[in-house]
Amino acid sequence: MAYQNLMNNYFNPNSVYNEEDFRSRFRMRRHVFKRLLHDVQHVNLYFRQKLDKAGHLGLSPHQKITIALRMLAYASPVDAMDDTYGMSESTGLDNLTEFCQAVVQLYKEEYLRQPNQADLKWFFSQS
Template identity: 55%
Template structure:
């Protein structure tokens, strides 16, 4: 969903959809969504619109928040996650055997001692 589509259909004063349509689509009132936009933008830099490597604008704040909200309420996502949440092997801390296996695997791929940084970026 493009930024222009979102703004024209849901956020402009003369938007295509009514407040009731907005509430049905987003499961909250427009003023609550707008407050969420402001708060999220201040707290999480990820949600700010940025330029990509080709100097093109990336996804807008409205798009990112909309996608995040849609993912949180999507039944398919919940169905996909349920088996993992109920299995102890996905929720437990790694033991020494797990750490040794992960270190060996990382070293084989040229990333020694990567366990110190879970995102492997530092």
């Protein structure tokens, strides 16, 4: 049910929330989320939906990435993810770790570099 709500609210055609709402809640545009989802799924098998040991479908890639982003963007405690998304505390921590490792692997060269002098000048002019 949590998966269906997530999809109906944010990702299905005619979703409950529009692009502005999505950007406000996810801190990114929907197309950026979709790119991130695609990229992360291709470098880390953890983010593909699988059957659990009982033969039930596990959490979807949308859920896993949404949970990691919510934890990072809002400093949400991992136990809050259990109430909202049905992800246990230990799985939530594993999920966040896998997500961070995948993002570093994917985007390290392009986005996660040491700041240069121009970056530092801009940064300190903003504060």
